[in-house]
Amino acid sequence: MAGNHGGRRVGAGRKPGAVTVLTRRRANELAAADVSPLDVMAANMSFWSNEAASLADRLLAIPLPENDPVAFKEIASVLRLLLDARQQAQRCAVDLAPYVHPKPAPIPHDIPRPQRMILQVSPADMEL
Numbered sequence: 001m002a003g004n005h006g007g008r009r010v011g012a013g014r015k016p017g018a019v020t021v022l023t024r025r026r027a028n029e030l031a032a033a034d035v036s037p038l039d040v041m042a043a044n045m046s047f048w049s050n051e052a053a054s055l056a057d058r059l060l061a062i063p064l065p066e067n068d069p070v071a072f073k074e075i076a077s078v079l080r081l082l083l084d085a086r087q088q089a090q091r092c093a094v095d096l097a098p099y100v101h102p103k104p105a106p107i108p109h110d111i112p113r114p115q116r117m118i119l120q121v122s123p124a125d126m127e128l
Helices: 018-032 037-061 069-100
Strands: none
Touching: 037 069
16 A cells, blocks of 8 residues: 555546636637727726716716705715715726736835945044
């Protein structure tokens, strides 16, 4: 039994190219589709941003009530929807940002350091 544990065995393991074939097939299917995943992320971000703008306009159009509990409930409801739409737009933007905005280049740290300065003061300079 000692020789049957671990190690390389003939016919064991994943066949060469097995994962690549499936991955390539999926990539080709996505490429053939009219919409890419980035397009979907951008469309979702745009949708939620437009939805939030529409809800903000709706909220501003509600007249401010004088102790009207129904109007206060409507304002609270629209405000809740507005905040949710903004949060959804933010999530989509966070997901999309790495694909749209590249990371800034690192700052080089090979900037020369200032040289030491040696000041020589004569006794005559000390009399000032």
